[in-house]
Amino acid sequence: MSRYFSDSKESTSYRRKRIKNTKRMRRCAKFPCPNSNCRKVFELKSKLLKHLYYCTQKPRFECPYCDYISKCKANVMRHIPGKHKNRKVYVIDIVRNVRC
Ligand SMILES: [Zn+2]
Ligand SMILES: [Zn+2]
Numbered sequence: 001m002s003r004y005f006s007d008s009k010e011s012t013s014y015r016r017k018r019i020k021n022t023k024r025m026r027r028c029a030k031f032p033c034p035n036s037n038c039r040k041v042f043e044l045k046s047k048l049l050k051h052l053y054y055c056t057q058k059p060r061f062e063c064p065y066c067d068y069i070s071k072c073k074a075n076v077m078r079h080i081p082g083k084h085k086n087r088k089v090y091v092i093d094i095v096r097n098v099r100c
Helices: 002-028 045-055 073-083
Strands: none
Touching: none
16 A cells, blocks of 8 residues: 555656656747857747848848948948938948939
8 A cells, every 4th residue: 555655656756857847948948040140049939030030131221332231221321421421311222223
């Protein structure tokens, strides 16, 4: 009788251990960015997806006065008054090959 009791106790603790491990694994699961030149890792998949939207874009907005290029048009608009004073502020979209 006492032997049966100890056996059942052991199996309960074993099961509990397994649950703990699964939980820890899930907490450690990270979502790395699949982009090879980006090393960002996210805790949540939703954050990775949000990041990917920006990360997978190639820089396409170029400064007409130098080699500056950015993924974001606003960055180039900000760059021109700082680096090229008294120049007309416009951005070259190299994908569509237009001024914008
Ligand atoms: Zn990335
Ligand atoms: Zn520039």
